[in-house]
Amino acid sequence: MQVSIKWLKDYIDFTETPEQLADKLTMAGIPVENVVDPGEGLEKVVTGRIEKLEPHQNSDHLQICTMNVGLAENIIIVTGAQNVAEGQVVPVAMVGAHLPNGMKISKGKLRGVASNGMLCSAQELKLDLEKLPEEQKTGIFILPSDTPVGIPAKDVLGLNDVVLEFELTANRADCFSVFGLVREIAAITGNKPHFPEIKVNEDDNTKLNDIFSVEIADPDLCSRFSTRMLKNVKIGPSPEWMQQRLEGAGIRSINNVVDVTNFVMIELGHPMHAYDYDKITGKKLIARRAIEGEELHTLDDTSRKAKGEMLVIADSEKAAGLAGIMGGFETEITDTTTTVVLESADFYGPCIRRTARACGLSSEASGRFERGVDSETTIKALDRAAQLLQEMGACTVCEGIVDVYPNPKQANYVTFTPEQINNHLGTNIAKDVMLNIITSVGFDVTKDENDEITVKVPSWRNDVTCMADISEEIARLHGFDKIKSTLPNGVSMQGTQSAKQTFIDKVKASLSSQGLYETISFALTNEETFNKLNIPQDSPLRKAVPIMNPLSDEYPLVRTTLLSSIFDNLARNLARKNDDVALFEVGSVFFPKALPVTELPDEVVKIAGAITGRRNAQGWNQANDMVDFYDAKGIIEELLANLRVTRYTVEAGTHYAMHPGKTALFKKGRDVIATVGEVHPAVLSAYGITKPVYIFELDATTVMKYMAKDLKYKALPKYPATSRDLAMLVDVDVNAADIEKAMTKVAGQNLTQITLFDVYTGKQVEEGKKSLAFSLTFQSNDKTLTDAEIDPAIEKIVAKLQKDFNANLRG
Secondary structure, rough: EEEHHHHHHOOOOOOOOOOHHHHHHHHHHOOEEEEEOOOOOOOOEEEEEEEEEEEEOOOOOOOEEEEEEEOOOOEEEEEEEOOOOOOEEEEEEEEEOOOOOOOOOOOOOOOOEEEEEEEEEEEOOOOOHOOOOOOOOOOOOOOOOOOHHHOEHHHOOOOOOEEEOOOOOOOHHHHOOOOHHHHHHHHHHOOOOOOOOOOOOOOEEHHHHHEEEEEOOOOOOOOEEEEEEEEEOOOOOOOOHHHHHHOOOOOOOHHHHHHHHHHHHHHHHHHOOOEHHOOOOHHEEEEEEEEOOOEEEEOOOOOOOOOOOOOOEEOOOOOOEEOOEEOOOOOOOOOOOOOOEEEEEEEHHHHHHHHHHHHHOHHHHHHHHHHHHHHHHHHHHHHHHHHHHHOOOOOOOEEEEEEEEOOOOOOOOEEEHHHHHHHOOOOOOOOEEEEHHHOOOEEEEEEEOOOOOOEOOHHHHHHHHHHHHHHHHHHHHHHHOOOOOOOOOOOOOOOOOOHHHHHHHHHHHHHHHHOOOOOOOOOOOOOHHHOOOOOOOOOOOOOEEEEOOOOOOOEEEEEOHHHHHHHHHHHHHHHHOEEEEEEEEEEEEEOOOOOOOOOOEEEEEEEEEEEEEEEEOOOOOOOOOEHHHHHHHHHHHHHHOOOOOOOOOOEEEEOOEEEEEEEEEEEEEEEEEEEEEEEOOHHHHHOOOOOOEEEEEOOOOOOHHOOOOOOOOOOOOOOOOEEEEEEEEEOOHHHHHHHHHHHHHHHHHOOOEEEEEEEOOOOOOOEEEEEEEEEEEEEEOOOOOHHHHHHHHHHHHHHHHHHHHHOOOOO
């Protein structure tokens, strides 16, 4: 929303500068974003008449102008322009001027002749070239011949007005109008507004009800529809003052009828539309929902296919325009129009907003309907438009108004006491001050003996519904700067993170410290992703929540697995030749309790990651080894160590997206706390990946369940440790983890560590067997262990392994 100072001063007097007024409005909750002076840089540009024009003796293209600029003596200016002649009035930049295009004017000589200024073109003055005739777009800008000389050029060019640009909040729909802003200015300055008297002379005997009708087919989308008719219309330009006011509001002048509808929209805040009566089939307008696929030919000369949820204004045959957004091409006002139907209505804001976005059409009108207009203003807007055109001598006005208003808006009343307001604000504002404030912005007040105040909320203030809204009005107009800052009452508490937030921070820190990069993705996916990830058809992961209004057709579902985001990011990196990738994500997945959704789905935090490419950064002193399964497994082992999860087992398992036989499950009891493995070839192929990838996945709740809650510290051992190595032959299908568990079970408390340091299959090992070599560390907190104390433990271990695994010791 933008409006000029001149337009505001048409209805209220104030002495504040534009900058001071902007500050006051902003402090009162009506924020002004910018104060724009279109005449900036024209302070030393005046009008001047060319009294004499003669060629320069030392140039074949320069001319010497004797200029009358209103001074005691004429001045000499040398110009190279060829479109000037004696007697013309032109803009003259005097010595010392600093033009809007950045040019500084100084006294100088051109081929030996002193020049005391410069004649200006439209481009040098930064005028809007689109609004100028072709002959004025180039060369010196020629002013009307009767223009006085020596006056500021910006007064003649209409650039002597200042424009305020507002950044209004959506709830203050009333301030999207000059009248609304004037009411605010009156409240903060104490000056009385002088709004124009709106009065129409119905000077045509034709009764509108006899020749025209209106219907509201969908009252949920259109609460009121009013029309008035103008006859003997003369299409022409608007008065210059109206064009200037519209230009200050950022609206281009078109013709008197269209300009008046735009003027009333900015003035009263109520959009209007004008129809050519002779082009309305059936002489009837209907506000109805669009028919699916219905053709719409809008004023921008574009054909559109309507959708069933859109609201259109139609005649008896076809849609004549998108309600509240843009009129139809067939019923537009042209130079041949003689009879006009003015429409002023109240449309349902959310419907207008959805339609505007769907069509990519955003207009001054749609912006106001989206925020909500005053349905009580429709008749006032019609009368104001008719009055303005009648004062221009551009029409006659038919008798009567067709007004369909099935459910009139009921007045809203709010009751409060001064004590409630002061308690709410933490102030001590007197009752009389409160009453003066709320009456200054149009609220009607009634009081009773119990100090209770009841106000009738004006129809244009849709944002005021309760006592808190009244207190806001009093606070902002009394002055927020006058309200003393105080600490809130009550017990103060220090904010802390939840256990889950702390856990997530630890996970991110651990994975980042291991060289993985965190990614953050939209929690969206699609059905095709489930197929790419090899998820079984009967898996709960396929029961995803559908989105009612998806951002795009590509992502219509809410994700049920974090691996969908991991693979999308992985494939995107590899496609851009980033071949060494190590990334992870901590995020939520969502599982509906039932479909269709009737209650909030379960939100589960998952941790997932992927690695591929080189193990080390490329360099002359680095090996060129590629990551493998054990790198991914090591990442999880380090993560669990940092999270203080211990005494877990690792065993072979399966996962829908991982390679059979190359998948490991980290388990505590029956709970799987982590899954690690190489990606299934079918999944790699679906994503167009041609190299091995290793992934991991964890459930945050399960991992948190097994984190050590209390830290227990023990002293470092005083006595040295002793190591023994055991190498054995076992069947190839025997898990090393099972052997470690068996050794731990029988070795006693002095066995502190078991390390698998060699796995071998080859010529010296018979087929079906493998060689495993373990390093066993024994240590006591009480003494240095002797061979006599360690040997019995080794014997028990050997016996246990021979019995359970048919293990044979190697020499």
